[in-house]
Amino acid sequence: MSDRQLATSIAVGKVVLGWFRLLDDPGAMLIRPSQAIDPYPHYERIRARGKVVPSKLGMLLVSDHELCSAVLRDPAFGVAPNKEMGQPDLGMDGLVNPLEDSFIFRNPPEHSRLRRVVSPLFTPRAMHERQARIEAVVEDFLDQLAGRDEFDLVGEFAARVPIKIICDLLGVPDAEHRRMIDWGTTLAASIDGMGSMAQVRELRATLRELNDFLSARIALRRAEPNDDVIGHMLAEGDLTEFELLATSGLLLAAGFETTVNLIGNGVLALLSNPSVRQRLVDDPAAADNIVEEILRLDPPIQYTARLPLSDDARIAGRVVPKGRAVVLLTAAANRDPSVFPDPHRFDPDRHNARDHLTFSSGVHYCLGAGLARMEGAIALRALFRRFPDLRLGGTVQRRASRAVRGPLRLPVRVTSRQPAAIA
Numbered sequence: 001m002s003d004r005q006l007a008t009s010i011a012v013g014k015v016v017l018g019w020f021r022l023l024d025d026p027g028a029m030l031i032r033p034s035q036a037i038d039p040y041p042h043y044e045r046i047r048a049r050g051k052v053v054p055s056k057l058g059m060l061l062v063s064d065h066e067l068c069s070a071v072l073r074d075p076a077f078g079v080a081p082n083k084e085m086g087q088p089d090l091g092m093d094g095l096v097n098p099l100e101d102s103f104i105f106r107n108p109p110e111h112s113r114l115r116r117v118v119s120p121l122f123t124p125r126a127m128h129e130r131q132a133r134i135e136a137v138v139e140d141f142l143d144q145l146a147g148r149d150e151f152d153l154v155g156e157f158a159a160r161v162p163i164k165i166i167c168d169l170l171g172v173p174d175a176e177h178r179r180m181i182d183w184g185t186t187l188a189a190s191i192d193g194m195g196s197m198a199q200v201r202e203l204r205a206t207l208r209e210l211n212d213f214l215s216a217r218i219a220l221r222r223a224e225p226n227d228d229v230i231g232h233m234l235a236e237g238d239l240t241e242f243e244l245l246a247t248s249g250l251l252l253a254a255g256f257e258t259t260v261n262l263i264g265n266g267v268l269a270l271l272s273n274p275s276v277r278q279r280l281v282d283d284p285a286a287a288d289n290i291v292e293e294i295l296r297l298d299p300p301i302q303y304t305a306r307l308p309l310s311d312d313a314r315i316a317g318r319v320v321p322k323g324r325a326v327v328l329l330t331a332a333a334n335r336d337p338s339v340f341p342d343p344h345r346f347d348p349d350r351h352n353a354r355d356h357l358t359f360s361s362g363v364h365y366c367l368g369a370g371l372a373r374m375e376g377a378i379a380l381r382a383l384f385r386r387f388p389d390l391r392l393g394g395t396v397q398r399r400a401s402r403a404v405r406g407p408l409r410l411p412v413r414v415t416s417r418q419p420a421a422i423a
Ligand code: HEM
Pocket: 079, 103, 104, 105, 115, 166, 250, 251, 252, 254, 255, 256, 258, 259, 262, 299, 300, 301, 304, 305, 358, 359, 360, 361, 363, 364, 365, 366, 367, 368, 369, 371, 372, 373
């Protein structure tokens, strides 16, 4: 497809979307990015229409927890890159897009072969060994904020922690972190589809830079082997250059574009729930369930999608025709009242908070879930311990995405304290 055809296709897509929004189509309401919109009332409207709701845009929307979970675990359904979901071909000229070309968008057996290469790096034991390092990174960034009265919690803390951790894993030097943030923001925004040719061009430029950068890292690791993630992939797996680029790019993007929002959404939730915030600081044992409740109530990834792989793919006993995309509204499933009583309430003692679908389910269950949970708990506890009076300091700016949810800018104020003198 030429750029001219692509521009036309994007423009037509916008008109069609606008038209279906006017008709109150539930699918169209999900797609168009708008940071102003609170998605949760919209999910409730979809839930009120039924467990499986067709959109005139061709997809089926599922908000029911049991059905979302069943589809995610069912081998009759699989993932498919955007182009197979009916999105226009973006003409990426052989560039590797980690969010399209990696194993997150591959079905078994290819998926299993690729995932198996990196999964040993994310075992509970491997995570446990990283705990002290994460605590040190968090304390270091908080030290750098000492003496400040106000700062942007996302740019100056929430984004820095996961970037540092994932870059450590991949052996990426600190000097490159700024570029990572920019690349990650562009990639995450692309999940919602392209809104303009300017966005397409930005994505191409980002992928070109990211591909060059990762190729250079891979070449360096070939010359100087070590045990970072790229070194591990080279030693363990029989991966092609394309697969190496896609897998390392996936870990990079998935490793921080999500966790930054867990921390950001967590801060917002705790600011609205002062007693929970106090408990987080006072009772280390409560931190894990509080993080689960944050993940349940305000997930960084709001939905995912699957396509039927066989003629017999069914939801609730009814066949789903081939080519019909199924959108699993995991953020809505997390508030399914039949699973989570009083679902909109932040309940730090909710016994089944961990049953949320924020990390998906089935073969694509998030590989970094353990790492994200640990980073979230360590970062939030340390932040509120260090700044007990942390409060909002301005207007929160949200990400312009429906699929990825979290603050882009979160100005906060604190009363910095001098460290207590040694008695
Ligand atoms: C709060 C933070 C995180 C959230 C909410 C999150 C969410 C998700 C979701 C929903 C999926 C599956 C998508 C689907 O089923 O279609 C996924 C997959 C994945 N995530 Fe995460 N993620 C987080 C953090 C991380 C971290 C820290 C890493 C570390 C590198 C990571 C790496 C991955 C990978 C590699 C996959 C692909 C798994 C597969 O396809 O087998 N994620 N994540």
